[in-house]
Amino acid sequence: MLTCIAGGHVIDPANHRDGQGDIWIRDGRIIDKPNNEPGATYDAAGKIVMAGAIDVHSHIAGWNVDTARLLLPEYQSAAARLRAGETSLLTKGWSALETGQLYATMGFTTVVEPAVSPHYALHAHLELVDTPIIDKATLAVLGNDDYLLGLLHDSESEQAIEDYVAWILEMSRSLGIKVVNAGGVAAFKDNVRAFSFDDVVPAFGLTSRRIVKALQRAVSKLGVPHPLHVHCNNLGLAGNFETALTTIAAAEELPLHLAHLQFYGYGKEGNRGFSSAAAQLAEAVNRKANVTIDVGQVMFGSTVTISLDVLRQFNARTQARPKKWLILDGDANGAGIVPYNYRRADFYNAVQWAVGLELFLLINDPWRVFFTTDHPNGAPFTSYPEIFALLMSRDLRAKWISELPAEAMAVTTLPSITREYSLHEIAIMTRAAPAKLLGLTDRGHLGPGAVGDVAVYDNLTDKARMFRAAALVFKDGDLVVRDGQVTHHRFGRALAVAPPRDRAIDRRMKDYYEERYGLSDEFVKVPDYALSRPEPFVFVPCR
């Protein structure tokens, strides 16, 4: 079946296109202009045409997300609450069904769930397979697990670590590896309450640095396209920009991705001992071409923080709004669920909001800064359109700034920043660059051979309105959204890597699970049938 999206303004940075033209799709893939074949034509004249957007970090599935749902049943009856005029952002996108639908209506077609404990990967995948329309991938979390820390403690070879990482990637059907407060969560089990990059995990005699470097090297050596995805130590603390700077320096010459850098952009200046250090962080990122970051923008409203950083969540529990929280012990990481309300009138929250925008605007290269709210930690993903609008208009930012505590704005550089993102830069940051970062050569662009994931927007002055409700969205060539409404449900695919490994590790892991847990290693393995509905999963090639 042939589809033509005709006469729109095509913005496709990966293929250096920025002008009027047509996009042709046949059998789910973008093709060059065919010769006089009949097909369906969609008029995109006067509209903006981009590839489907890609979210590199959004907590949309898995046991900790579900635990948050159980903790906050008041947020679950989303449809009824929306009908009743409820405007709380969190009520949108709370179920798997709504997650797929709402991403699609904004023109997003691929989303990465970035925090899956390997032992709970099946749960995450079963939920993702029920999330309609979008393609999805997961990152497996290592770095506080006994097995890896044991390998490092015993000074085993780099090859052994690579084989273990490769085994985890294949068993958990993941696209990459994430590390969460490396060693800090393991140290928390010995009652450690503060843990920095060069602190030592008591039970293993290892520093966070050693764990991060070992994983970074292994991911790189295995040829996994996505660099090690790092949630640094000391999240949320005043003065923690030093931790992020230390971690950036430790990247040395290998690729490294820092997640939700906004939560590490805090200095200790000013009367309250809390200030923005975004400018220093942005400068460090600008200087280091092998480092990429996503922002984790904060927006105002009630939400819930969900994290495997159980040390941090335990310390944050006293700030829960409403006053309930859950800290779960568990293998390797455990999890912490703490509901939170970011308030405009709150000095600290206003600084956090500014730090995120400063990072977006002070990091020069849109290929290395990624668009996230760390959903739902900084804000629900449904707030993306408002953030696009803020990035694209300094007048709009000035209006917001004028309504926020002046004392908070005074400890940031945001009021002095004049940069405005162009649509071209938005397309890089949300399409071309994330595809490159994740190694997904078949998307993020509109060249021949790419998947037929296309978003068409009305070219409105009100950018929030424009990005909230795409005029047309195609997934694999199927029309799924028209005028901001889902018109057709289909199911996406799972994207994973499986780098080669020495199969001797399989025997070792089998013995380990039998001896340690009395379990078959099969329980770690996500079966193929859990990933398909009905399309099979797709392996992303390693380098």
Ligand SMILES: [Zn+2]
């Ligand atoms: Zn996160």
